[in-house]
Amino acid sequence: MKTSHFAVLSLAAALLGAPALAANKVSFKDPTGDDNGPGHYKYPTDPVYKSGSFDLTDFTFEKKGGKANITLGFNTTLEDAWKTGSGFAVQMAFIFIDTDGKEGSGSTDSLPGLNVKFAPEYAWEKVIVISPQGSDRVKSEVGSKAGAAKDNVLIPTRTKGSGRKVNATVDLAGLEGDPSQWRFQVLVQSNEGFPAGNDLLTRKVNEYEGQHRFGGGNDGECDPHAIDVLAGEGKGDASEAKAQHDMLSYECAEDGTAKKPATLTMVGGAKKPATQEQK
Known part of the structure; x- marks a missing residue:
């Protein structure tokens, strides 16, 4: 049986658009232009927050022995405006x-400081914190603010930004298995050197944007403090921007608490076999 040229091209296009899932390595893409949280967030006004600074474009997690190499892509060239020594400054x-x-x-x-929940079927076991600040500062903040979750927080041994990529290496203590079977969510925030209250080095989203505050949210604690997240199947399709906006939708009570919190899902993981009814 002959295969048409059109069919070959269609298959190639589908493969290029699909997330890369191989033993010990996963890669996902995210559409550009969706760095607006639930759809209406605005960047702080200071010029250090360049357009695209929080616009996630891709994410790769590769396990090598007891370590993992992580790469995050952003929709702008990174700058170390605050002289952190990490090659980037505002991203987290x-x-x-x-x-x-x-x-x-x-x-x-x-x-x-993130103000989001996860759907029960996407409950997480570990979280990796990527920050331009030194590991000692991050460890101190996690130890004093993360409560019982602190034992499930992993902090990279190396973090470096260059070009449009942030690369990190993390020891995978307590994180055994095949990453191609895991599910992931990457939440992009902004590094805050002077966090408010119990916030874990995260920057506030307020009703109106300010020099160092995001706008378009709420002055209470009911709005998600998330600027970009992975959504859909992690292919980078334009439709995934709407999926992000839907996940990050929220409702506030009159006192500024969450009436309906933003609830996240994840990408990746092993596909469940189709049931007889689905075939």
Whole structure:
């Protein structure tokens, strides 16, 4: 049987658009232009927050022995405006990992300052904190603010930004298994050297943007403090921007608490076999 030229091209295009899932390595893409949280967030006004600074474009996690190499791509050239020594300054990311795919196993709460929940079927076991600040400062903040979750927080031994990529290496203590079977969520925030209250080095989203505050949210604690996240199947399709906006939708009570919190899902993981009805 002959295969048409059109069919070959269609298959090639589908493969190029699909997330890369191989033993010990996963890669996902995210559409550009969706660095607006639930759809209406605005950057702080200071010029250090360049357009695209929090626009995640891709994410790769590769396990090598007892370590993992992580790469995050952003939609602008990184700058170390605050002289952190890490090659970048304003970006920060939280990589939540669901290793077992079991509902009720893991945590549905996020870390302080993010104001998001996870759907029960996407409860996470480990989270990796990517920050331009030194590991000692991050460890101190996690130890004093993360509560019972602190034992499930991994902090890289090396973090470096160059060009449009942030690269990190993390020891995988307590994180055994095949990453191609895990599910991931990458939440992009902004590095805050002077965090408010119990926030874990994260920057506030307020009703109106300011020099060092995001706008378009709420002055209470009901709005998600997430500027970009992975959504859909992690292919980078334009439709995944809407999926992000839907996940990060929220409702506030009159006192500024969450009436309906933003609730995240994840990408990746082993596909469940189709049932007889689905075939």
